[in-house]
Amino acid sequence: MTDKSIRLTQTVKGAGCAAKLSPGDLDRALCGLDLPVDANLLVGLDRADDAGVYRVSDELALVQTLDFFPPMVDDPFCFGQIAAANALSDIYAMGGIPKTAMNIVAFPAKTMDISILRAVIEGGLDKMREAGVVLVGGHTVEDSELKYGLSVTGYIHPGRILTKKSLQVGDCLILTKPVGTGVVSTAIKAGLADEVVIDRVTLAMATLNRVASLIMVRFTVHACTDITGFGFLGHLAEMVVDSGHGVRITAASVPMYAEALEWAAMGLIPAGAYTNKSFRGSFVDISASVPQNVQDLLFDPQTSGGLLIAVASAEADALVAALKTAGIECAAIVGEVVADPGERIIVE
Ligand code: CO
Numbered sequence: 072m073t074d075k076s077i078r079l080t081q082t083v084k085g086a087g088c089a090a091k092l093s094p095g096d097l098d099r100a101l102c103g104l105d106l107p108v109d110a111n112l113l114v115g116l117d118r119a120d121d122a123g124v125y126r127v128s129d130e131l132a133l134v135q136t137l138d139f140f141p142p143m144v145d146d147p148f149c150f151g152q153i154a155a156a157n158a159l160s161d162i163y164a165m166g167g168i169p170k171t172a173m174n175i176v177a178f179p180a181k182t183m184d185i186s187i188l189r190a191v192i193e194g195g196l197d198k199m200r201e202a203g204v205v206l207v208g209g210h211t212v213e214d215s216e217l218k219y220g221l222s223v224t225g226y227i228h229p230g231r232i233l234t235k236k237s238l239q240v241g242d243c244l245i246l247t248k249p250v251g252t253g254v255v256s257t258a259i260k261a262g263l264a265d266e267v268v269i270d271r272v273t274l275a276m277a278t279l280n281r282v283a284s285l286i287m288v289r290f291t292v293h294a295c296t297d298i299t300g301f302g303f304l305g306h307l308a309e310m311v312v313d314s315g316h317g318v319r320i321t322a323a324s325v326p327m328y329a330e331a332l333e334w335a336a337m338g339l340i341p342a343g344a345y346t347n348k349s350f351r352g353s354f355v356d357i358s359a360s361v362p363q364n365v366q367d368l369l370f371d372p373q374t375s376g377g378l379l380i381a382v383a384s385a386e387a388d389a390l391v392a393a394l395k396t397a398g399i400e401c402a403a404i405v406g407e408v409v410a411d412p413g414e415r416i417i418v419e
């Protein structure tokens with residue numbers, strides 16, 4: 072039995088969301104490193120994307136990723152589900168099919184009952200089963216703070232890899248999950264969120280991007296990424312940087328949790344949102360008519376967020392309709408790719 076008296080989010084020292092190390096720090100740690108060269112490495116660190124891709128044959132490439140983090144919800148099984156869905160998402164964002172996974176676990180064995188770890192791993196297995204993924208191993212270390220995630224390997228056709236960096240002018244941008252999970256996680260940690268909200272947002276974070284990915288690859292999609300720790304505008308900025316193109320976003324079209332909007336208006340904003348804003352804010356022009364709480368949610372760090380898909384405009388309505396038919400009801404066109412201004416994000 073799991074000890075329900077322990078609130079997992081109270082055991083996390085930081086902000087309880089994915090973005091802690093600032094992205095600028097990470098760039099400094101990696102820049103100028105002497106990276107190995109291999110002609111079969113189709114997507115590597117030099118053009119970092121959601122996942123790395125390595126060609127095995129003309130028909131098959133491996134797509135590999137790893138994600139792990141501390142709990143943002145109190146229920147250990149749900150935390151495991153969310154961490155697994157989040158890790159699998161990078162494979163789905165590239166149009167890949169996940170095949171195998173390994174657990175990565177940090178566990179405070181001196182202060183936490185082992186039944187909690189079991190429940191976390193059961194949650195992860197539940198999502199792996201849904202994804203058709205086989206657990207092949209893992210590694211556990213003792214740490215002062217619980218952390219869990221997966222290293223995932225999938226298959227992809229070397230000629231059909233969806234990266235962040237191939238936006239085309241005229242593309243419509245489609246988002247498949249609401250934003251605001253960072254604010255909701257902050258409210259959960261502060262004890263402000265009721266069960267109904269926690270259940271709804273937990274379900275959304277635990278939802279695989281599998282169905283969205285399987286549908287998207289049937290359309291003329293030019294680029295895709297998933298929304299996680301850098302927030303909606305941070306991940307969008309990664310698509311825009313070096314693309315040569317700009318993006319126009321209609322803030323009112325971006326799906327957002329109503330409770331997150333209320334809490335953001337009260338000032339309940341995770342530190343990661345400010346980090347994201349200071350890192351990528353210089354690429355973004357936000358109209359003064361966009362309410363401040365909406366602006367804040369556009370930078371809010373997400374856990375297991377939706378796919379952000381750039382699709383040929385002629386097919387955008389059909390893709391949204393197909394997503395909605397499959398139960399992804401909040402799917403919406405949130406903006407378009409434009410020639411001018413180049414490499415800027417206009418939010419109005
Ligand atoms: Co990603």
Ligand code: CO
Pocket residue numbers: 121136137138161299
């Ligand atoms: Co990732």
Ligand code: CO
Pocket residue numbers: 209210
């Ligand atoms: Co080992």
